[in-house]
Structure formats: structure tokens, C-alpha cells
Amino acid sequence: MAYQFDFVDVFKYTDVLARGVGLTVTLIGVGGTIGIAVGIAGAWARGYSGNRALEWLVAGYVEAIRNTPFLVQLFFIFYGLPSLGVRLTEVQAALLAMVVNLGAYATEIIRAGIEAVPRGQREAGASLAMTRMQVFRHVVLRPALQKIWPALSSQLVIVMFGSAVCSQIAAEELTYAANFIQSRNFRAFEVYFVATGLYLVLALLLRQGMRSLGGWLVFGRRA
Amino acid sequence: MSLIEIRDLHKRFGAVEVLKGIDLDIAAGEVVAIIGKSGSGKSTLLRCMNGLESHEAGSITVGGKVLLQDEEHLRALRLEVGMVFQQFNLFPHLTAGRNVMLSPMVVKGLAEAEAKPIAEKVLARVGLAEKFGSFPDQLSGGQQQRVAIARALAMNPKALLCDEITSALDPELVNEVLAVVKSLAADGMTLAMVTHEMRFARDVCDRVLFMHQGRIHESGRPEDVFASPKTPELQQFLGALS
Ligand SMILES: Nc1ncnc2c1ncn2[C@@H]1O[C@H](COP(=O)(O)OP(=O)(O)OP(=O)(O)O)[C@@H](O)[C@H]1O
Numbered sequence A: 001m002a003y004q005f006d007f008v009d010v011f012k013y014t015d016v017l018a019r020g021v022g023l024t025v026t027l028i029g030v031g032g033t034i035g036i037a038v039g040i041a042g043a044w045a046r047g048y049s050g051n052r053a054l055e056w057l058v059a060g061y062v063e064a065i066r067n068t069p070f071l072v073q074l075f076f077i078f079y080g081l082p083s084l085g086v087r088l089t090e091v092q093a094a095l096l097a098m099v100v101n102l103g104a105y106a107t108e109i110i111r112a113g114i115e116a117v118p119r120g121q122r123e124a125g126a127s128l129a130m131t132r133m134q135v136f137r138h139v140v141l142r143p144a145l146q147k148i149w150p151a152l153s154s155q156l157v158i159v160m161f162g163s164a165v166c167s168q169i170a171a172e173e174l175t176y177a178a179n180f181i182q183s184r185n186f187r188a189f190e191v192y193f194v195a196t197g198l199y200l201v202l203a204l205l206l207r208q209g210m211r212s213l214g215g216w217l218v219f220g221r222r223a
Numbered sequence B: 001m002s003l004i005e006i007r008d009l010h011k012r013f014g015a016v017e018v019l020k021g022i023d024l025d026i027a028a029g030e031v032v033a034i035i036g037k038s039g040s041g042k043s044t045l046l047r048c049m050n051g052l053e054s055h056e057a058g059s060i061t062v063g064g065k066v067l068l069q070d071e072e073h074l075r076a077l078r079l080e081v082g083m084v085f086q087q088f089n090l091f092p093h094l095t096a097g098r099n100v101m102l103s104p105m106v107v108k109g110l111a112e113a114e115a116k117p118i119a120e121k122v123l124a125r126v127g128l129a130e131k132f133g134s135f136p137d138q139l140s141g142g143q144q145q146r147v148a149i150a151r152a153l154a155m156n157p158k159a160l161l162c163d164e165i166t167s168a169l170d171p172e173l174v175n176e177v178l179a180v181v182k183s184l185a186a187d188g189m190t191l192a193m194v195t196h197e198m199r200f201a202r203d204v205c206d207r208v209l210f211m212h213q214g215r216i217h218e219s220g221r222p223e224d225v226f227a228s229p230k231t232p233e234l235q236q237f238l239g240a241l242s
């Protein structure tokens, strides 16, 4: 055991790490928000639109995403789409991949929440002359999100970890930063130890953030 | 002309015909009790009258307008005919006041300042003025059901359909709900209620319908129906209750 730990050699690159953390946070913040919005829209389309074609389209999207690796989805967006004339920067591609991925999982999670809302609630809304859309928005959505908020929060954490894969297209997020530093100072243990710690802190913060957001947006009891 | 006219209404679930030709006229201001054994089709009839179930044949006319199954017609019907359910079905994430205000706001487009006095008025009407800010899980079953009645009243319907609205309540809470219904009846509200409260049906209703195997088997004024049932089925049904 002659190895000498040297964390100083890592902290020299604090600015690189900070930028990596910044991009990871941005990816999960923006991608998470849009992804959940996609999930709500997807769940609506599958359960409430009353449009068969749309239902099938969303079902196909969900199954396609849930049954393929995230890395391949990312490569498809970054390397594949330019053939169709859609050229995205690394960050744009990473963001899009995360939105598309989370959107599919969130659709399924939120749909389960919607199905757990008693039918009587929807019928009560309908009997008050609400449209299906109004029933969805005002009667079903909040109780549905309450039921699945913990699952949705966990999915968000999973997607944040998935963002590490975006280093593969040189999106300069936290894992990319760690790889970069390691390639300079060869301090693999120290670098990845620090990176692991940062992911842990980010994940805990994300869960706490979701708890607070949920308490405010979803569970909030406003008179 | 009757407020609600039902002609030869047929409804089936799969292979089972649940309503086998219902003819029914309900005049404005009339209070009708629907009684009958479990499975005789009482709820289905009521749900058809609110468009929660579609029907295969026959017609339902409310205020002269025939009920069609598209959303536009269904919503027009539901503006005229409110419904109260056995399980209350209050929206759990909203206060009593908000439960009542929701539909006036989103369906009728009222501003909050316009919907609030309406909600206060109908909650007072069911004796719950002070519960405006309470959530459903902070209310007793009887109070929840009264909020549900207020919620339906807030849309100012011409008729109210009540499906066993006291069946999920503890016995000591039944009367507070029935008292509200009774006062609505006294105010001229048109009511169709499925009920097992025979005494209430006798005291408050203008007419009693006895359903049996998907048909209105016998009907008439409560004093006649209860005192001298004509068909053996109704005799048996009433006999089993006493
Ligand atoms: N959604 C449904 N799908 C299939 N069958 C149904 C459905 N709803 C009701 N039925 C059947 O239709 C028949 C009539 O049911 P309905 O609920 O109208 O009876 P009811 O008179 O209200 O009985 P209860 O007193 O138990 O409430 C029953 O045989 C029931 O099993």
C-alpha cells in the first residue's frame, strides 16, 4: 500500500468541478421540469384525451423509451438526428435525451396515480358539468400527483444519475469534469471519490427539493 | 309538460339487460322515491338520467331537450340535473368552500369573488356555513354529504338525483342529511332519490317507484304503495323490510 492519497491535486480543479456540478444541476432542473410536464401531458393523452391515435402514439413512445438504453437514446439524438438536419449542441442533446427519457417514465408513473383516483371523483366532476379536460385538471391531477410524488422523486434522481452518461457526448457535466481531471492528474481514486460525494449530496438535495416542492405544489392545503 | 321524460329506456351491460324499458315522467317540483332490491337497476336508471351511463335504446328528455351522448349535450343535461352520490365523492384536496366553488368557476366561468357568495349561501342552506374552510377529512360523513348536496346546488340545477345518499352514513348521521333533502323538497326542488329510508319516502315523497328486474314494477302515491302493495314482488320486498 504505497499509494499516497492526494486530494489537493483534485481541489486544484475546483472550478472545473463547479462547472460540472452547475451543468448537472441545470440538466436535472430544466430537464426534470420539462420531463414531468411531458409526463403529465402523456398521462393525459393516454387516459383522458379520448383519442385512440394519440393513445397509441404515446403508448409507443413510452414502450420505445422504457425498453432501450439511455445511452443509445442519447447517441441517436446527438449523432443520429443530424442526418435529418437536426443538429444540436452537446448540452441541447443531453437535455432533450433527458426530457424524452424522463417523459416516458413519468407518463407511466403519473398514469398509475391517475388510475388510483377513485372513479367516483371523476364522476362527481362530470356530474357538475365539467369537461373531461376540466375534470383532469381540477379533480384528478393533484390527488394523482400526491399518490405518486415519492415515485416521481425517485425517478428524477435516477434520471440525474443517468445524466452522467451525457459525458459520452462531451456534455461537460459532473462526470465529464471528473473524467477530465482524472486524465490530467491521474488521481482516479480521489477524483471519483469527490465526484461520488457530490452526486450523493446532489441526490439528497434533489429529494429534499422534491419534498418541499411537493409540499407546496401538490400536498399544499390552501383554504 | 314534465321536466324529465323517459321513454322505453333500455340499458345493458354486456349480455345483461339491466333496464328493460323504463317509462317515467317527473314533473317540476315532484319528489320521487325509487325503491327495490339490490341489482334491480335503480342506480343504473339514475346514472342514465345524468348521462354517467349511456343507453342503447329509448330516450331521455330534460326540459324538452333530448339527451344525446356527446360531451356537449351531456354537459347541457348536467347543468340542469345535479347528482349526489352514496360515497359523497368530495374532492379531497379542496376545502368545503372550494369544492362548492369549483364548478361555478371552471364551468360557468365565474370569478372567485362571484363564486364565493354562492358557496356561502348554499353551505348555509345545508347548515354548514361555518365549515367553509374545512377539508373533507375534517368533516363527519353527514357533513360531507351535506357539502356534496351544496356543491350540486351551487350549479342551480332544476333537478337533483340522489343515489342512496344516506347508506354510507352511521345511523345517527342519517337524519341531518334527510332534513336537508326534506327542506329542498319543501322549497320545490325536483328530486329523484333511490332510498332505503321507507319512512322518509312515505313522509316526503309524492310518488314511489318500485323497481324489479329492470322495470318499474309498481308505482303510486306512497300511502297507497306502502299500505296496499298490489304485486306480490312489492309485497315481498316490503315484507322483508319490516
Ligand atoms: N358498470 C357495470 N358493469 C357491469 N354490470 C353492472 C355495472 N353496473 C351495474 N351492473 C349490473 O347491473 C345491475 C343493476 O345494477 P344497479 O347498480 O343499477 O342496481 P341497484 O338497484 O342500484 O342495486 P343496489 O341496491 O345494490 O345499489 C346489477 O346486476 C349489476 O351487477
Ligand SMILES: [Mg+2]
Pocket: B042, B043, B044, B163, B164
Ligand atoms: Mg345502487
